[in-house]
Amino acid sequence: xxxxxxxxxxxxxxxxxxxxxxxxxxxxxxxxxxxxxxxxxxxxxxxxxxxxxxxxxxxxxxxxxxxxxxxxxxxxxxxxxxxxxxxxxxxxxxxxxxxxxxxxxxxxxxxxxxxxxxxxxxxxxxxxxxxxxxxxxxxxxxxxxxxxxxxxxxxxxxxxxxxxxxxxxxxxxxxxxxxxxxxxxxxxxxxxxxxxxxxxxxxxxxxxxxxxxxxxxxxxxxxxxxxxxxxxxxxxxxxxxxxxxxxxxxxxxxxxxxxxxxxxxxxxxxxxxxxxxxxxxxxxxxxxxx
Amino acid sequence: xxxxxxxxxxxxxxxxxxxxxxxxxxxxxxxxxxxxxxxxxxxxxxxxxxxxxxxxxxxxxxxxxxxxxxxxxxxxxxxxxxxxxxxxxxxxxxxxxxxxxxxxxxxxxxxxxxxxxxxxxxxxxxxxxxxxxxxxxxxxxxxxxxxxxxxxxxxxxxxxxxxxxxxxxxxxxxxxxxxxxxxxxxxxxxxxxxxxxxxxxxxxxxxxxxxxxxxxxxxxxxxxxxxxxxxxxxxxxxxxxxxxxxxxxxxxxxxxx
Amino acid sequence: xxxxxxxxxxxxxxxxxxxxxxxxxxxxxxxxxxxxxxxxxxxxxxxxxxxxxxxxxxxxxxxxxxxxxxxxxxxxxxxxxxxxxxxxxxxxxxxxxxxxxxxxxxxxxxxxxxxxxxxxxxxxxxxxxxxxxxxxxxxxxxxxxxxxxxxxxxxxxxxxxxxxxxxxxxxxxxxxxxxxxxxxxxxxxxxxxxxxxxxxxxxxxxxxxxxxxxxxxxxxxxxxxxxxxxxxxxxxxxxxxxxxxxxxxxxxxxxxxxxxxxxxxxxxxxxxxxxxxxxxxxxxxxxxxxxxxxxxxxxxxxxxxxxxxxxxxxxxxxxxxxxxxxxx
Numbered sequence: 001x002x003x004x005x006x007x008x009x010x011x012x013x014x015x016x017x018x019x020x021x022x023x024x025x026x027x028x029x030x031x032x033x034x035x036x037x038x039x040x041x042x043x044x045x046x047x048x049x050x051x052x053x054x055x056x057x058x059x060x061x062x063x064x065x066x067x068x069x070x071x072x073x074x075x076x077x078x079x080x081x082x083x084x085x086x087x088x089x090x091x092x093x094x095x096x097x098x099x100x101x102x103x104x105x106x107x108x109x110x111x112x113x114x115x116x117x118x119x120x121x122x123x124x125x126x127x128x129x130x131x132x133x134x135x136x137x138x139x140x141x142x143x144x145x146x147x148x149x150x151x152x153x154x155x156x157x158x159x160x161x162x163x164x165x166x167x168x169x170x171x172x173x174x175x176x177x178x179x180x181x182x183x184x185x186x187x188x189x190x191x192x193x194x195x196x197x198x199x200x201x202x203x204x205x206x207x208x209x210x211x212x213x214x215x216x217x218x219x220x221x222x223x224x225x226x227x228x229x230x231x232x233x234x235x236x237x238x239x240x241x242x243x244x245x246x247x248x249x250x251x252x253x254x255x256x257x258x259x260x261x262x263x264x265x266x267x268x269x270x271x272x273x274x275x276x277x278x279x280x281x282x283x284x285x286x287x288x289x290x
Numbered sequence: 291x292x293x294x295x296x297x298x299x300x301x302x303x304x305x306x307x308x309x310x311x312x313x314x315x316x317x318x319x320x321x322x323x324x325x326x327x328x329x330x331x332x333x334x335x336x337x338x339x340x341x342x343x344x345x346x347x348x349x350x351x352x353x354x355x356x357x358x359x360x361x362x363x364x365x366x367x368x369x370x371x372x373x374x375x376x377x378x379x380x381x382x383x384x385x386x387x388x389x390x391x392x393x394x395x396x397x398x399x400x401x402x403x404x405x406x407x408x409x410x411x412x413x414x415x416x417x418x419x420x421x422x423x424x425x426x427x428x429x430x431x432x433x434x435x436x437x438x439x440x441x442x443x444x445x446x447x448x449x450x451x452x453x454x455x456x457x458x459x460x461x462x463x464x465x466x467x468x469x470x471x472x473x474x475x476x477x478x479x480x481x482x483x484x485x486x487x488x489x490x491x492x493x494x495x496x497x498x499x500x501x502x503x504x505x506x507x508x509x510x511x512x513x514x515x516x517x518x519x520x521x522x523x524x525x526x527x528x529x530x531x532x533x534x535x536x537x538x539x540x541x542x543x544x545x546x547x
Numbered sequence: 548x549x550x551x552x553x554x555x556x557x558x559x560x561x562x563x564x565x566x567x568x569x570x571x572x573x574x575x576x577x578x579x580x581x582x583x584x585x586x587x588x589x590x591x592x593x594x595x596x597x598x599x600x601x602x603x604x605x606x607x608x609x610x611x612x613x614x615x616x617x618x619x620x621x622x623x624x625x626x627x628x629x630x631x632x633x634x635x636x637x638x639x640x641x642x643x644x645x646x647x648x649x650x651x652x653x654x655x656x657x658x659x660x661x662x663x664x665x666x667x668x669x670x671x672x673x674x675x676x677x678x679x680x681x682x683x684x685x686x687x688x689x690x691x692x693x694x695x696x697x698x699x700x701x702x703x704x705x706x707x708x709x710x711x712x713x714x715x716x717x718x719x720x721x722x723x724x725x726x727x728x729x730x731x732x733x734x735x736x737x738x739x740x741x742x743x744x745x746x747x748x749x750x751x752x753x754x755x756x757x758x759x760x761x762x763x764x765x766x767x768x769x770x771x772x773x774x775x776x777x778x779x780x781x782x783x784x785x786x787x788x789x790x791x792x793x794x795x796x797x798x799x800x801x802x803x804x805x806x807x808x809x810x811x812x813x814x815x816x817x818x819x820x821x822x823x824x825x826x827x828x829x830x831x832x833x834x835x836x837x838x839x840x841x842x843x844x845x846x847x848x849x850x851x852x853x854x855x856x857x858x859x860x861x862x863x864x865x866x867x868x869x870x871x872x873x874x875x
Contacts, residue, residue, distance in 0.1 A: 036666050087854055093665040094612045095853045098810070101803060102849030105842045113839040220799070224677060227670055266681040269674040276671050277659045344758075371760035379758070385751040396748045399741050400760035406769070409742040420741060459759060 007135065008253045014141045014210075016249025017148035021203035023226040023233070023241045024155060025196025031172035031236035032185075032192045035088055035096025038223060039080075039104035040200055045219030046073045047201025048122070049111055052214045055124045062124035066205045073201035074194055076107070081193045086186040090175060104220065112216035125209020140209045147206060151199065152242050159238065168192055172236055221265070228272035295358055297322045297499050298343075298375070298467055303352035305335075305342050312338040314523040315352075320467060325493055325500040327514035327531065329507075331544050335523040336503045337380065340471055344377045345369045357466065371400050376460040377469040382452045382476075386445030390436055390455055393444050394427035395420065397459035423462070430458040434488060450481030457485060461492055468492070470502045474509055482509065489513060511535060519543070562871040574724060578717040585833055586716050592829030593723040594784045598801075599808040599820045600734040601777025606806070607814030608738055609770045610750030612665075615656070615672035617801035618679040619649040619775040621794075623782025625683060628696040628792035638702035638713075642726075642783050649779025650772045657771040661764070673799065680797035695793030702787050723784060730777060735817050737773065746770060747815070800842070804828065807845050810852045813861020822864060 026040040050069030054060040060068065080103055088096050126139035159165035167188045170178050178185050200222075208214060229248055233240035248268055256264040296319035305313045313335040320326050330336050341347035343354050345366040354362045356373045370376050385393050402419045403409045409416075431440050434454040439447060444455055453473065460468050473489075474482050486509060492498040504510050510517060511531040518528040521543040527534065534540055578586045598616045605611050623645035630641045660671045683690045690696065702713040702722060713722050737743055748756040749763050757763050786792045804827070812823020827848070831841045852859060 036670070084850060084854075091853075094669075097612060097666065097669050098806070098849050099853045101806075102846040102853070105803065105846030105849070107846075109839040109842040109846070113837075113843065117839075224673075227673075231667075231670065260685075262685050263681070266678055269677045273659075273671055273674045273678075276663055276667055346754075346758075365757075365762075365764075366754075367757045367760050367762045370758055371762070377758055379755070383752055383755045385748055385755065387751055388747065392744065396744055396756070396761070397759045399745060400762070403741060406742070406762065406765055409745060410737065410740050412736050412740050416741060463760065 004257070005254075008257050009250055010135060010137065011141075012250030012253030013246060014144055014249070015253060016246035017144050018203050018207050019222075019225055019229055019249055020148055020242050020245035021151055021206075022200045022222055023229040023245050024152070024238055025199040026226050027230040027233060027236055027238065027241045028155075028168065028192050029085075029189075029196045030230065032168055032189050033085070033088055033096065035091075035093060036100070036227070036230075037193075037196075038097060038100040038227075039107060039219075040100075040196070040226060041219035041221065041223030042104050042107040043073050043077060043197040043200035043219070044204035044222045045111065045216065046076055046107065047204035048208045048214050048218065049115065050201070051124075051205045051208055052120055052122050053115075055122070056120075062126075062209070065124060066202075069205040070198055070201045074198050077194045077197035078190075080107075080197075081190040085193045086190055089185055089189055104223065108216055108219055115216070117216055120214040122208040122212055122214050127209055138210065140206070144206050144210070147202070151202075152238070155238055164188070164191055224265075225268050228268040228275075231272055232275055294322065296320060297324075297357060298501070299355040300343055301353045301355070303339065303342055303354070304350050305338050305347065306350055307338075311523050313342065313349075316520065316523075316525050317352075318518055318525065318528070320499055320501055323493070323497060323499055324516065325489070325502065325514050327510040327517040328501055328503045328520065329505070329510060329517060329534075330520035330526070333522075334520040334543075336520055337471060338523075339520065340377060340469055340503065344375065344469060346377075367400075370463075374401075374463060374465045375467045375469070376463070376465045378456055378460060378471050378473060380471045380475065382449055382456060384444035384452045384455050384459075387443055389443055390431060390440045390447075391424065391427050393455050394430060394459050394462050395423045398423040398426065398462035401463035426462065427458075430461055433491065434458045435484060450477040450484075453477055453481065453485065454488070457488055461496065461498070464496070465498055467499045467501070470500060470504075472503050472505065474504055474506045482506070486513060507535065563868065566871055578720050583716050584835075586720050588829050588833035589825075590716070590720050590723045590788060591832050592824045593720075593727040594781055594788060595804060595808060595828045596727050596821060596824035597730050597781030597784065598774075598778035599805045599812075599824050600730050600817070601774030601781075602805045603809045603814060603817070603820045604734060604737060604746070604770050604777075605774040606809055607816065607819075608743060608746040608750060609767060610753075611661075611767065611771070612669050613672040613771075613774070614669060614799065614802040614806070615660075615675045616774065616778050616805045617796075617798055618672075618675040619653060619778035620782040620785070620801055620805075621676075621679050621683065621797040622652055622775075623649045623779030624786040624792045624796045625690060625696070625782075626779065627783035628699050628786045629689070631699045631787075632696050635700075637705060638787065639704065642780060645779040645783035646776040647779075649782070650776040653772040653775035654768070657768050661767050661771060673802075676797055676799055676802060680794050683794040683797055690794070693794060695791050695795075696786075697791040699786055699790045699792070719788060723788075726780065726784060730780065731817060731821060734777070734820070738817065742766070742769075750815075803845060803849075807848055807852075811848055811859050813859035813864065816859075816861040816864075818864055818868075819859055819861040822860060826860075 022040065022044050026037055029037050047069040050072035051065035054065035054068035055062065084099055084103060088099060126143060129136045129138050159169060167183050170183055171185055171188050175185055225248070229244045230241055233242070233244035248271070252264045252267050255267050298320040300319070301317045303313055303316045304311070316339060328336055328339070338347065342349040345364050345368065348363060352362070353360060356375055359373070361369055361373055364373070385396065399409065402423055431437055434457065436451060436454060436458070439451065444452055447455070457473070473485055477485070489500060490513065493500060502510070502514065514531050516528065517531050517534040519526040519534060519540050526539055526543055527537055573580070577589055598620050602613065602616045605613050626648040627641040627645040630636045630644055656675055660668060663671055684692055704711055713719055738746070745756065745761050745766055748761055749766060753763050782796065785796070807827050808823035809820055811827055812821070813819025831844070836844070
């Protein structure tokens with residue numbers, strides 16, 4: 001009994017890691033743009049499809065497919081960033097919502113159009129289980145955990161010490177001031193966006209061997225999972241996102257086991273709505289003043 | 291002999307933001323037909339005091355009594371609608387996409403229609419109410435000197451003209467009391483004169499009382515019958531404009547104590 | 548009066564009434580002009596026009612961006628479907644019930660959601676769609692889960708001794724046209740009323756409206772509920788047209804479609820919504836564009852509308868209308 005609970009918690013942490021890597025990019029983009037990227041899950045999907053393509057069509061190894069998936073996503077993100085995300089600087093929140101919804105539609109359906117809407121089988125990765133402390137865990141899951149930790153430590157260091165990290169913090173504080181002191185805000189937005197998209201792709205590529213199935217609608221599902229996470233984690237907050245992702249991952253895993261698998265995908269949004277009800281003004285600005 | 295009830299009486303109003311006491315225990319009153327001034331250096335709590343009196347913010351303590359009725363904790367729209375106490379904002383605000391006439395009609399609607407349900411009506415009653423409002427709006431537009439631009443979107447007009455629209459809007463509902471937050475800020479002297487004239491006209495001919503926050507001391511001394519000075523969230527002194535200008539404490543407060 | 552002026556007057560004859568008459572005739576004769584597939588496309592456009600009108604009240608007039616429209620569309624569809632299949636109640640009862648139930652559910656959902664601002668509100672409304680779909684999938688005893696409700700009968704009217712059932716595409720088209728026309732009139736009446744003016748005031752500047760005595764909170768809630776009523780009625784019609792209701796009625800894609808209709812046609816304009824549903828739903832359906840390509844096109848439309856063509860087609864329609872009316 002206890003061991004099943006523990007096993008579910010461990011599974012939840014792995015799922016949480018997947019979410020965390022995606023969500024952290026989304027929250028950083030919010031930090032610099034003040035806009036929610038409704039297309040963020042699509043980069044996760046693109047990464048997965050890139051890797052699947054590399055393995056299935058090009059016959060590359062899984063290791064190489066990781067690189068292919070991420071590079072392909074970076075190229076797409078660069079184009080989207082140049083054409084769309086840069087324009088969102090200083091635009092009203094509603095424009096951001098609509099524009100990113102549009103991008104999500106385009107990316108998702110372009111992939112379905114090219115590769116078909118059916119489920120694809122992802123072969124590759126390190127799926128042999130190894131046993132640690134009495135648990136049997138696929139190597140791939142351990143890899144996900146390790147990568148997640150590396151990503152977060154890396155981001156923490158980057159945000160604190162690197163030039164881009166400092167510029168990101170500056171932009172998230174005050175856009176006008178940044179323009180005055182000569183920070184190229186659209187450039188910072190573009191770089192943050194590409195970094196976030198690449199992280200989402202990384203998460204997708206790492207999860208593919210575990211999830212096995214690859215399909216066009218998978219990005220939307222991830223977007224819906226990460227939206228609650230970044231809200232709960234406090235928008236723009238990297239560490240908060242990490243913990244919120246872990247909580248959601250564990251909660252989903254427990255709900256799937258003890259309440260019913262079909263309720264798993266609603267945990268996030270149910271939580272989100274409760275959080276929003278609880279602190280409607282704490283999360284965003286208060287009533288407008290003149 | 292009975293002392294006439296003041297129109298607005300605010301007792302012991304207090305409001306803190308975190309550890310900062312923005313307004314501390316301020317009590318004032320406005321008499322019927324009076325134009326009172328509220329002055330004080332920047333950050334003295336004038337705007338917070340306004341917000342708490344008009345329902346935009348909720349005071350931590352204190353009572354607001356309008357015309358004998360306790361309106362503490364009422365929302366901004368209820369105070370305006372039921373209390374007929376209106377307020378302006380520091381920044382000029384109008385419904386920018388709508389023309390001048392529509393701006394004024396909106397301002398009068400909630401005072402003409404008895405309920406929200408009635409505003410969904412399209413019948414004869416509803417139309418005649420709107421016609422009445424349009425007539426009144428046109429009168430006020432003429433008075434404010436905006437006749438030629440009455441069909442232009444408010445957003446196309448100059449800051450001063452928008453200020454006049456805002457002012458005329460507040461006169462639509464036949465208010466008892468108007469609180470003006472820096473009406474003269476950022477407008478040219480010609481319009482200042484116009485605004486002063488309008489305030490005096492509203493006061494004398496329409497019987498509207500005023501409480502005015504204003505930095506332009508000439509305007510304050512020329513239109514206000516009484517001036518209240520706030521400093522660091524507390525009432526420093528109140529009295530006749532002439533005396534206030536001479537007051538040593540007020541000078542110290544402004545020059546930085 | 549000089550001669551030139553008279554000539555100009557003559558040239559600027561008002562063509563609006565004849566044109567409107569032509570449009571009405573085309574609308575009435577459509578099933579006999581086009582193929583059955585065209586009629587089908589027009590029905591779909593008319594059905595989506597209903598929730599779009601509701602959304603236009605919310606987005607275009609009151610300035611609240613919502614994605615919840617598909618949720619109320621689904622609630623209306625399920626209400627009508629359940630009533631028709633379980634209790635066999637007549638069509639017009641179900642139509643009204645679908646509107647009322649959607650509107651009533653919008654009240655408890657709107658009260659907390661409308662306290663949120665901009666992006667939070669959008670996400671909350673998105674949550675309603677997702678949770679609606681989860682409920683329709685999992686409350687199997689009521690909704691039959693993924694199987695959905697099937698066998699919804701043809702709309703059936705009973706007026707005293709007269710009774711007739713609406714069968715066939717052509718008849719359904721007239722039913723949809725009648726309901727669509729009524730809904731368009733209702734939407735027009737709402738925005739033309741003094742309340743409509745207050746809605747625009749809220750969109751333009753909520754705090755200013757509040758300071759002028761407009762109870763903005765009540766108006767937002769009422770408009771949110773009204774938008775749900777429109778969506779519910781649309782959902783009912785959709786259920787009757789397809790004769791089945793499934794959890795797929797709760798789809799983000801439907802909310803996006805309705806948004807495109809409203810924004811593309813021109814937010815804050817009734818004729819824009821009518822035009823938008825014909826263009827974005829009717830035309831894409833009639834051209835038999837594959838769903839993927841259609842959604843890609845929608846995506847590009849959204850981008851274009853947000854960054855380059857902010858007012859949608861509304862100004863173009865307006866200009867055309869004024870030109871044929873002889874107004875410069």
